[in-house]
Structures are given as structure tokens and as C-alpha cells.
Amino acid sequence: MKDFAALFTTIDQTTKTTAKTAALADFFTSASDDDKLWTIALFSGRRPKRAVTTTQLREWAAEVGGIPLWLLEESYPIVGDLAETIALILPPPRRESDLPLTHWITELKALTALDVDARKHRILDAWDQLDATERFLFNKLITGGFRIGVSQKLMTRALAKATRQEEASLAHRLMGGWTPDTTTYHALIEAEDAAADDSRPYPFYLAYQLEDDPDALGAPDHWQAEWKWDGIRGQVILRNGTHHVWSRGEELMTDRFPEFARLRDFLPDGIVLDGEIVAWDGTQPFPFNTLQARIGRKTVPKKLLAEAPVILLAYDLLEQDGEDLRDLPLRDRRARLDTVLGSVPEDAPIRPAPPLAFDTWDALADIRASARDARAEGLMLKRLDSPYLSGRKKGDWWKWKLDPLTVDAVMIYAQQGHGRRANLFTDFTFAVWNGNDLVPFTKAYSGLTDEEFRKITAWVRKNTQQRFGPVRQVTPHHVFEIAFEGIHASPRHKSGIALRFPRMSRWRHDKPLQEANTLDDLKELLETYG
Amino acid sequence: MSDQVLSFTDRGIYCAAGDFYIDPWRPVDRALITHGHADHARSGHKRYLCTEACAPVMRHRLGDISVETVKFGETRKIGDALVSFHPAGHLPGSAQIRVEVAGEVWVASGDYKVVPDGISEPFEPVKCHSFITECTFGLPVFKWDDQAHVAHDLNAWWAANAGEGKATILGAYSLGKAQRLLSMVDPDIGPILTHGAVENTNAVLRAQGYHLPDTVHVTPDLNPKDHPGALIIAPPSALGSNWSRRFGASSTAFASGWMRLRGVRRRRAADRGFVISDHADWPGLMTAIKETGAENIYATHGYTDIFARWLKTQGYNAQVVPTEFGGEDDEAEEAA
Numbered sequence: 001m002k003d004f005a006a007l008f009t010t011i012d013q014t015t016k017t018t019a020k021t022a023a024l025a026d027f028f029t030s031a032s033d034d035d036k037l038w039t040i041a042l043f044s045g046r047r048p049k050r051a052v053t054t055t056q057l058r059e060w061a062a063e064v065g066g067i068p069l070w071l072l073e074e075s076y077p078i079v080g081d082l083a084e085t086i087a088l089i090l091p092p093p094r095r096e097s098d099l100p101l102t103h104w105i106t107e108l109k110a111l112t113a114l115d116v117d118a119r120k121h122r123i124l125d126a127w128d129q130l131d132a133t134e135r136f137l138f139n140k141l142i143t144g145g146f147r148i149g150v151s152q153k154l155m156t157r158a159l160a161k162a163t164r165q166e167e168a169s170l171a172h173r174l175m176g177g178w179t180p181d182t183t184t185y186h187a188l189i190e191a192e193d194a195a196a197d198d199s200r201p202y203p204f205y206l207a208y209q210l211e212d213d214p215d216a217l218g219a220p221d222h223w224q225a226e227w228k229w230d231g232i233r234g235q236v237i238l239r240n241g242t243h244h245v246w247s248r249g250e251e252l253m254t255d256r257f258p259e260f261a262r263l264r265d266f267l268p269d270g271i272v273l274d275g276e277i278v279a280w281d282g283t284q285p286f287p288f289n290t291l292q293a294r295i296g297r298k299t300v301p302k303k304l305l306a307e308a309p310v311i312l313l314a315y316d317l318l319e320q321d322g323e324d325l326r327d328l329p330l331r332d333r334r335a336r337l338d339t340v341l342g343s344v345p346e347d348a349p350i351r352p353a354p355p356l357a358f359d360t361w362d363a364l365a366d367i368r369a370s371a372r373d374a375r376a377e378g379l380m381l382k383r384l385d386s387p388y389l390s391g392r393k394k395g396d397w398w399k400w401k402l403d404p405l406t407v408d409a410v411m412i413y414a415q416q417g418h419g420r421r422a423n424l425f426t427d428f429t430f431a432v433w434n435g436n437d438l439v440p441f442t443k444a445y446s447g448l449t450d451e452e453f454r455k456i457t458a459w460v461r462k463n464t465q466q467r468f469g470p471v472r473q474v475t476p477h478h479v480f481e482i483a484f485e486g487i488h489a490s491p492r493h494k495s496g497i498a499l500r501f502p503r504m505s506r507w508r509h510d511k512p513l514q515e516a517n518t519l520d521d522l523k524e525l526l527e528t529y530g
Numbered sequence: 531m532s533d534q535v536l537s538f539t540d541r542g543i544y545c546a547a548g549d550f551y552i553d554p555w556r557p558v559d560r561a562l563i564t565h566g567h568a569d570h571a572r573s574g575h576k577r578y579l580c581t582e583a584c585a586p587v588m589r590h591r592l593g594d595i596s597v598e599t600v601k602f603g604e605t606r607k608i609g610d611a612l613v614s615f616h617p618a619g620h621l622p623g624s625a626q627i628r629v630e631v632a633g634e635v636w637v638a639s640g641d642y643k644v645v646p647d648g649i650s651e652p653f654e655p656v657k658c659h660s661f662i663t664e665c666t667f668g669l670p671v672f673k674w675d676d677q678a679h680v681a682h683d684l685n686a687w688w689a690a691n692a693g694e695g696k697a698t699i700l701g702a703y704s705l706g707k708a709q710r711l712l713s714m715v716d717p718d719i720g721p722i723l724t725h726g727a728v729e730n731t732n733a734v735l736r737a738q739g740y741h742l743p744d745t746v747h748v749t750p751d752l753n754p755k756d757h758p759g760a761l762i763i764a765p766p767s768a769l770g771s772n773w774s775r776r777f778g779a780s781s782t783a784f785a786s787g788w789m790r791l792r793g794v795r796r797r798r799a800a801d802r803g804f805v806i807s808d809h810a811d812w813p814g815l816m817t818a819i820k821e822t823g824a825e826n827i828y829a830t831h832g833y834t835d836i837f838a839r840w841l842k843t844q845g846y847n848a849q850v851v852p853t854e855f856g857g858e859d860d861e862a863e864e865a866a
Contacts, residue, residue: 012792015799067670068843074836075669080793088671088790136792149796423794450797467835 003031004039004101005133011149020150024158033185034102040188041180042146043155045250051111052119054082054143060120064127065089077470080418083139090127090135097129104138105180153391163189168203171390176200177252198239201246202272202318202326203390207380207397214361214381214400224330224384225356225364227376228399229313230288230486230500231278232295236260236312236350238271239322245277253277255298257310259349266344272319273337274388275353279308285375287530288500289488313353314341315380318388326388333388371402372529377485378402404483404501405525407517408508410438411478414460415471417445425457425472428504430482432495434519438476441495441522447483447504456507479516481506487522488530495519497526535611535629535636535660538828538851543638543662547631548611550579552638562613564640565624566591566705579606581615583623583651583738587705590734602651618642619653620808621706622740628656636660637822641831643807644814647677649713649740650706655821662828662851663819666809667787668837674787674811681714684804687783692720692759697777701766701784701800704728706808708763709735709742711785714806717743721757724748725764725773754778769800787811819846 010023028036041047062072072089079085107126111119130138140146156174160167170189177199178188217223233248243264245254254260257277278285279294290308294300317337318326325333334355341352356379358364368379378401386396409430417426427445431438448456456478466473486500537544542554550560557574564570564580566587571580573592580588582599589597600606602625605614610632615625620641627638635658642664646652674680684700691698702708704727712732715722722745724732729747736742746757754760754777768774769782782800787807789795795803810818819827819841829838830851841848 012796013801015801065670068840071670071836071840074833075671078669078833079671079791084792085671088673418793421793421797423788423791424797 001101001104001130001134001137002098003027004035005131005137007039008137008148009133017154020154021158021161024150024155025161028159028162032100032102034180035100037180037183037185037188038102038105040155040159040174040185042141043150044152044174045146046179047144047146048105048108048141049112050142050144051108052123052142056116056120057086057123057139057142058082060123061086061089061127064124065091077416077418078423080416080421080423083143084136086139087132087136093128093130093135095129096131105141108141159189165189168390171203172200175203175246175250198242199237199244199252201235201237201244201250202274202324202388204233204235204248204274205389205397206248206392207399208392208394210381210398210400214364214398217381217398220358220361220364222384224334224382225358225367226315226353226380226382227356227371227374228378228380228401229276229278229285229353230375230377231276231285231291231313234275234277234312235318236263236273236275236314237319238264238267238269241269247277256294256300258300258305259310260312262348263312263350266348267340267350268321270320270322271317271340273312273314273350274316274318275312275314275350277310277312280311285313287375287488288486289490289498309349311349311351314350315353316388329385329387330382331384368400368402401485404485404505405487405529406481406483406505407432407522407525408479408511408515409441409482410476410513410516411456411474411480412438412440412476413471414456414474421453424453425460426453428480430480431476432517432519432522433514439495439519441493441497441519442482442484442499442502444480444482444502444504448507452507476513479508479511479513480504481508486529487526489526495522497522497530535631535634536638536662545608545611545629545631548608548613548629550608550611550613551575552627552629553640560608562627563588564618564627564638565620567621567641570640579613581623581625584625585623586734586738587623587731590730591705616654616656617651619644619646619650622650622709622735622738624650624706626654626656628658634659636662637824638662639664639818641666641809642818643810644818645674645677647710647713647808649710649742653818655818658822658824660826660828661819661822661824662830663815664809665815665829665832665834665837667807667811668815668829668833668840670812672787672790672811673813674790674805674807677714677806680804680806684711684714684785685716685719687781687802688715688761689719691781695758695779697754697760697762697780699762699764699769699774699777699780699782700804701769701782702728702763702786704765705731707785707806708732709740710808711763711806712742712745715743715761720759720761721746723752723757723760723762725762725768727765728763748773766798 007023007027011020058072062069076082076085111122126138127135156171157167160170176197235246237244245257245260247253279291294308317333320336356367371378381398381400383396409432411428412431413429414425415427417424429440429443431440460474463475464472465475482502483505484499484502488498490498541551541556541558543552550562551558552562553564553570554561555572559576561575562579566584571588578595578597582601585597585599600615602615602617605612612630614628618624618626618640620643629636637656637658639662642653644653688698702711708728724745724747732742766784783802783804784798784800785804785806787809789803790805825847827841827846827848828851834850838848838850
């Protein structure tokens with residue numbers, strides 16, 4: 001564990017990507033195969049099955065730390081991370097050990113077979129032989145969410161450096177449903193036929209937001225435009241008589257969308273489709289919250305299946321006859337996609353995402369302005385000559401979203417952030433006027449600069465009226481412009497509405513409190529856009 | 531309220547028997563000052579009273595003020611109150627203020643830490659009935675490593691940077707923290723350069739007889755190339771500014787109790803964070819409170835609600851000092 005802790009410390013102490021990559025590459029050169037495999041797993045969002053609950057961890061840590069549980073609970077939001085809170089309150093270890101990362105993961109897996117007392121004994125015993133950093137990492141293995149400033153992309157680059165392999169082909173090997181229990185380092189990284197897994201998706205190609213005018217992109221006839229749908233980006237894979245559905249977050253969602261099983265009846269084997277999964281009302285997508293009802297469920301009740309059926313709006317073909325098409329230009333992939341989908345019946349849970357016809361950028365701007373009518377968030381622009389790249393790359397794909405909707409709202413509650421933003425007030429509740437009352441209608445966490453967060457934090461500290469645990473009620477004074485992508489009715493909220501992607505777009509120093517928007521204004525927006 | 535020895539008003543801590551304030555934050559006639567940090571020693575009061583050791587820094591920072599001084603431990607009678615100042619260990623010259631009226635003793639601790647740092651007059655426990663304590667780090671997650679250990683890490687970091695031909699830039703508050711760091715680092719590793727704000731304070735403290743290693747003031751005509759492998763000590767706000775860019779390739783760090791938290795460390799986006807605080811950690815607060823023998827504890831500056839609740843479970847009569855009084859400004863955070 002000491003080498004893994006040293007790796008973590010090096011990564012944590014630098015903000016430079018090159019230094020992080022170098023440290024990881026060193027680790028991938030020197031560590032054992034088991035430790036390498038687990039490191040790859042952890043940095044690609046895989047973790048050992050949780051053997052103890054966080055409630056148990058809190059209770060045991062408070063007991064060992066000699067403090068009441070409530071005091072640990074109060075400290076947690078200030079530290080911003082449970083694994084760290086626990087590591088910080090424990091007394092120093094009484095022993096020292098240097099067992100490898102894989103040992104501790106094996107130890108955690110073994111806990112599942114033990115009763116609670118034995119689990120507790122093992123956890124306390126582990127804490128008593130790990131130093132502060134090792135404890136933090138050990139706790140992280142249990143609590144999950146192993147986010148420590150290393151993206152999967154950065155990890156893949158380091159691995160490519162250490163193994164002298166192509167980054168793109170490694171990225172592809174790391175996709176899919178493997179865990180360290182189902183594979184070995186050799187099979188995953190080194191073996192010849194590593195692509196044999198039928199379920200393995202391709203790394204998604206992601207677009208950047210277009211900040212400037214599309215004029216800068218050159219001649220319009222080099223570009224394809226599509227609606228930018230507000231659904232879930234997904235890949236549907238048909239290979240060897242099986243089908244798999246992957247989300248962009250690399251989550252296997254096959255069981256959540258049973259509709260897609262039927263695709264095997266219409267489509268040839270050996271293909272991979274890229275597109276947007278949306279709930280479909282027969283002619284256009286339902287608003288996102290309809291789809292949201294489906295996402296949370298691992299199995300879908302029949303009623304919901306009938307009320308909110310999903311389809312794939314397909315816009316790319318990545319594999320055909322088992323062959324990787326990603327290096328072909330988009331125009332060719334698109335032509336093949338249209339051929340593949342040509343014979344699919346009307347009621348099939350798939351349809352091509354239609355390219356939009358336009359001659360000039362001005363004409364396209366007009367089309368973009370009507371995106372909300374099409375239940376789209378804006379447009380996607382894709383260069384017709386472009387191959388299908390992996391990850392977020394500038395140049396060939398752009399999203400050209402609609403300007404968000406906005407309201408001016410009053411900040412009424414503030415709460416401290418987590419992690420990097422612990423100890424700063426970053427989580428706010430906003431209200432609009434209803435007569436003389438302020439009605440809370442949304443929370444927002446992002447959009448301000450670090451400098452603005454520091455300013456508002458100082459202000460919140462001086463203007464707290466009341467505290468409810470970590471939440472502070474503040475004097476209504478500051479008005480913020482809240483930007484959002486959509487609005488819909490929600491009986492669960494006091495205001496009766498809910499927003500999609502709310503964030504603070506501007507601190508309206510210029511706006512007096514009384515001039516913030518009203519609940520009636522929101523209802524009007526709901527009427528128009530809901 | 532007013533028949534208490536000390537009461538909490540919208541101007542600060544007030545003693546009715548002696549008609550004076552302690553660390554007031556609005557202009558008053560007579561102010562007793564615990565130490566020179568800006569959130570305790572404010573300008574605009576008519577008369578100031580502080581320790582001899584504290585006065586030079588206050589004059590340096592507040593300009594032409596009317597200051598009377600006392601020695602540590604010397605008793606002064608003001609109205610019906612007996613007043614004395616006792617070392618708080620927070621920074622050179624910092625004091626707790628003991629106020630006795632008709633046999634009842636209160637202590638306003640200002641900011642303090644109980645562990646000796648090699649430069650400040652060490653903290654002295656003062657027996658009292660009521661103790662006003664800060665609790666900047668009043669949570670069980672705040673525990674400091676001993677200074678020798680941190681000094682070792684600090685020097686190792688500096689030496690490694692010097693070996694790689696990089697400058698070492700350390701962000702630390704110019705009064706107190708900077709001088710404490712100067713007393714911790716090993717001057718044999720390389721030259722020590724200081725930002726003007728730090729150097730001016732150094733000059734004041736050196737003139738008083740506090741021992742500090744040799745430092746070079748960074749002036750506009752200083753050529754960093756003449757000082758390879760240097761350690762540069764500057765206020766936190768100078769890091770990442772044009773001022774610090776002149777040193778070329780560098781490794782940066784902050785020194786503060788907040789560096790105990792990974793989230794804060796990462797937000798400050800420095801290469802390193804050294805956990806070095808002028809304030810008491812959790813065990814330090816507990817020790818200090820216990821040693822006063824006080825029954826009544828008033829918590830201010832920090833996690834007051836949580837801290838007071840904990841003290842109650844420990845059998846103290848603990849209260850939170852009203853929030854309007856406890857200013858938690860940015861500067862206080864940087865100084866911590």
C-alpha cells in the first residue's frame with residue numbers, strides 16, 4: 001500500500017498533468033500485475049463490492065476516535081469527504097505494515113462472508129496499521145467514488161506510455177463490462193485477442209461547445225447538422241446474436257431498456273450504433289423528465305414501459321460486419337447507417353436522427369432558433385470528412401446549443417461545498433417572489449468564479465440569520481441570474497416547478513432585491529416551454 | 531449583561547467596571563488589544579493598551595496611535611477592574627487578557643496556541659472563572675503534527691526544489707506565520723528572500739530583539755538569478771501573481787492549519803500544503819480550556835455552535851458568543 005499511497009501523494013501534490021502521467025506511468029512500470037489491474041480498475045470507475053455500510057464506518061470511527069457520532073457527522077460536511085473525515089479523526093496507528101493494494105482489496109472482499117463483529121474487528125485492525133494517507137485510500141476503497149484528480153483518459157495515457165501501446169487501442173480495451181475478478185492484467189492489456197469481448201463498446205467521441213459564430217467553421221457544405229437531443233447518449237451493440245446497450249458514462253444499461261432486444265429482429269449482426277436514447281411520444285421525444293423516470297430503474301414495470309417507451313435516434317455507425325468503421329469519413333458512415341436502417345419498420349425502437357438541410361449558416365441559425373419546438377437543446381455540427389475520434393477533441397464535432405432560459409432569483413439559503421469546495425459556501429437555494437413572500441424554487445452550485453465564491457462566502461458568514469445543521473438561512477439581499485435548459489411541472493417542489501441544469505450565470509449586483517422575478521413569471525415560462 | 535465582568539456588545543467585548551473594550555471592531559475610547567492581526571487590532575480607537583512586545587507591530591500597522599504598554603504579567607487597575615496580559619503563544623507579543631472585578635476572573639484569550647513555536651512567548655494557562663476562547667479549529671479533524679516533523683518536510687521540499695534548480699515559494703501571512711517559518715527553515719539550504727510585507731514586519735521584530743535568520747528583501751531591481759535555490763516567503767495573495775512570476779520555474783506551497791483539509795489544499799492549487807497553524811488544534815483547545823479551571827466557556831471565531839455543544843457534553847457551561855461579534859474574514863482565514 002505504501003507505493004500506492006506514494007503514487008496518490010505525488011498526484012495529489014501537483015496540478016500538472018504531465019507530472020501526474022509520469023507518476024502513474026512509473027507505477028505501471030514497477031507495480032505487480034494485480035496492483036496494476038486494480039489501479040486501472042479504480043481509475044476507470046470500478047471498485048470492490050461494498051462490504052460495510054458507511055453508517056457502520058462512521059460509528060466505528062467515532063468510537064475509536066473517542067468522540068460522539070454527532071461530532072463526526074458535524075465534521076463531515078466541513079471536511080467534505082467521509083473517507084478523509086474518518087482518516088483525520090482516528091488516533092495514530094500503533095503498528096506499521098506494508099501490504100500491497102491488492103491485499104487490502106482482497107481483505108475487503110473477504111469481509112462479505114463474515115458477520116458484523118468480525119467485519120468491525122478487521123476494519124479496526126486495518127486502521128491500526130495504516131498511516132494517514134493509506135487510511136484515507138483504504139476508506140476510499142470502501143466508500144467508493146475514487147475521484148482523486150486522475151481521469152480515465154489520463155490513466156489510459158500513462159498506461160500507454162508504460163506499455164508502449166497506442167492510447168486509442170488501450171482505451172478500447174478498457175471499455176466494457178470487465179472487473180478485476182473476471183480478467184487478468186495480461187488478458188486485459190497484453191493478450192493478442194483482447195477485443196474478443198462481444199459487449200465491448202467504443203470510446204465515445206464527444207463534442208465541444210461552439211463558442212463563436214459558425215462562420216469560423218468555413219464552408220457550410222462541409223458540415224452536417226443534426227438536432228442535439230436531450231436524452232442519453234448511448235451505443236447499441238449487436239454481436240454474435242447478443243445485444244448490449246451502453247451509456248456514455250460507460251454504464252451497461254441493457255436491462256433498463258428492454259425495448260432494444262427487438263432490434264435483433266430487424267438489424268444485421270456485427271454492428272455498433274451510436275445515438276441518443278430518448279423517450280418517444282410517436283412523433284417526437286418526451287421532455288427529459290419522462291426519460292428520467294426510466295433511468296433510475298434496473299427493471300422497468302410494464303406500465304412505465306407503455307407510458308414512456310424509448311427509442312434510439314441513431315446518428316453513427318461504428319462497426320459493420322464486425323469491422324471497425326471509425327476511420328471512415330462521416331459521410332460514408334452515415335450512408336452505411338442509412339442503408340442499415342433502410343428496411344426497419346416504422347414501429348421499431350430505432351430511427352435515423354435526420355440530418356437537417358441548410359445552405360447557409362444564417363439558415364441554420366433560423367433552424368436552431370426553433371430547436372425547442374423539436375424538443376431539442378440545439379444543434380450538433382459534424383464535419384463530413386471527419387473520422388470517429390475518441391474522447392473530447394476539438395475541431396470536427398461541435399454542439400451549438402440554444403441560449404439557456406434565465407430568471408433573476410434571490411439567494412435565501414447557503415451551504416458549504418464538498419471536496420475542493422469544502423469550507424466555501426457554494427450550494428445555494430434561490431427563491432422568487434410570490435406577493436411579499438420568497439418561494440424557494442431551485443438550488444444551484446456552479447457558474448461563479450472562485451473569486452466570486454470567496455466573496456459570497458465572506459458575505460454569508462456575516463449575514464447568517466439562522467442555522468439548520470449545515471444550512472444557513474441568509475438575509476435576502478443578493479440577486480443572481482439563474483440559467484437553465486428546461487422547465488417542467490413538479491408536484492414534489494413547493495413552487496410546483498423543477499428546472500433542468502440550473503446554474504448561476506451572473507451575479508446581478510445591479511439588481512435590487514425587489515426586482516427579482518416572480519412565481520407568475522416562472523409559471524409563464526412553464527406554460528411556454530414546459 | 532452589564533453586571534458581568536465582560537459582556538458582548540456590537541462594538542466588541544466590553545468591561546463595564548473599567549469602561550474599556552477588548553479587541554473592539556468599532557471605534558471606542560479605550561481599547562485593550564490582544565495582538566496585532568488586523569481582525570483584532572483595528573484603527574480608529576482613541577487610546578490603546580497592549581503588551582510592550584505587541585506595540586511596535588501595532589504602530590507599524592496602524593500608524594500614529596496613542597499606545598500605552600504593559601509587561602506580561604504586570605497588573606494594571608482600570609476603574610474597578612484589575613487587568614493583566616499573559617502570553618497567548620499565537621505570535622510574538624500576543625496576549626490573553628485577564629480581567630478581575632471584585633474577585634471574579636475572566637480571561638479573553640484572543641487567538642492562541644498551546645504548543646511552543648520557538649519564537650512566540652509560550653502560552654501560559656491562566657486560572658479563571660470564565661474563559662473566552664477562539665475555536666478556529668474547533669473540530670476533532672484538526673490535529674497538528676509536531677513542529678520538528680513539519681520543519682523536516684519543509685526543509686526537504688526546499689532542498690529538493692533547490693536541487694532541481696527551482697525556486698521555492700511559500701505563501702504565509704506576513705505577521706506571525708512568516709517569522710515562525712523563518713525560525714523553522716534551515717538557512718544552510720540556500721538564500722531566503724522575502725516580500726516587502728514580510729520584510730517590513732521582520733524589521734520591526736528584529737529591532738525588538740526577536741532572532742530571525744538573514745533575509746533578502748525582494749526589490750524591483752533584485753535579479754532572481756543572483757539567488758539560485760532560494761526560498762521566497764510572501765503573503766498568500768502574492769502567489770500566482772506577477773510578483774511571483776519573476777522567479778521563473780518554481781514550486782509553491784501554503785502554510786496554514788487549513789492545509790489539513792485536502793479540499794482546501796486543492797482549491798488553493800499550490801504544489802504543497804504545510805499544516806502549520808498559529809491557532810490551537812482540537813487537543814490544544816481542550817488542554818487550554820481544562821487548565822483554566824473555568825466553568826463558563828464562551829466560544830467565538832470558528833465552529834462555535836459545534837464546539838459549544840461538545841463542551842456542554844464535557845460538563846462546561848458553554849455558550850456561543852453572538853455571531854455579529856465573530857468576524858470570520860478572509861484575512862483571518864489566511865492567517866490561520
